[in-house]
Amino acid sequence: MEIEVVRIGQRLVRDDRVTTHVALVSRAFGAKKIFMTEINPEIKDTLRKINETWGGNFSVEFIEKWKPIIKKKKEENFKIIHLSMYGEKINDAQEKIRKEKKLLVVVGAEKVPREIYEMADYNIGIGSQPHSEISALAILLDRIQEGQQFEKEFPDAKRKIIPTKVGKNVQVKETRD
Template sequence: MMNVNVLRLDHRIGRDTRITTHVCLTSRAFGASKIYLSGEEDHKLMENVRDTADRWGGNFEIEYAKNYMGVINKWKDNGGKVVHLTMYGSQAHEIVSEVQESGADILIVVGGAKVPGKVYKSADWNVSVTTQPHSEVSSLAVFQHLLMEGKEFDLEFENPVFEVIPTAHGKNVNIHDENR
């Protein structure tokens, strides 16, 4: 099974905290094992994401990366492939099977304010989730869903403190005291 990591470009404390947090949570919920944050180093955001992962289970990691091109280059040097999500790329639903068939570990790059041309050039695939402006969170969720072929619905997160039990009405949360 391929390993999926995410690289969030150009995080800005204050301005991007909520959206970057949602990028992190989406990455984790849809099967990524790690996210790298570039831009401004945000210890509070990173601690909040770690706390969420601890409470809801799994082995999700978050790491600050001062040099995002270093992350991309190292990923590629280790045989991984890079998918850059952009509204200017090939359509996700048309390219996802090629990404899957590569058999490589995947680094999904999610942009920030303005993505430099070198990111487009270094990506193995520039991938569009629609050709219209919208949220990087929705792009990430849709692409990870396609990449996982819907298997994210069956993911199990090890040692959760909280676990939602699906129900048509109300809230049903199982609390695992032994994991506290």
């Protein structure tokens, strides 16, 4: 399954951290790329540093408008998933979504335009209470991949967390200068 994410909008100041976390969750939970509008360019540098240290080739692309990306991805046979508190329950849709080959997940910041609901193949709600877009993205990505994203190794990682019952264990790969 190929997964990409598009982050639409950003509430100034408050959302630098939230948008960074949307990107980090996208990366850690198996997405290959995130498209971002209205963002702080430092986020791209943060993700580059994460890739260098923790491995992988997750990419960030800045875009001016969200609509051309969604149209392009639809032409490339991606199914569009819009995360919304008002969407279909994840429990009712996850089996069908798992069968898709290419997904573009739309994560809004402020109120998203009505057009996104209409362009989406799936409008998905995670729960029926107000919650964070970060948690909604993590739950969606975990549910549709059934935890398999955590079994994959990130290539070229200089550091790797080794799960332990107690304490912290980080494996550091030696580098030769």
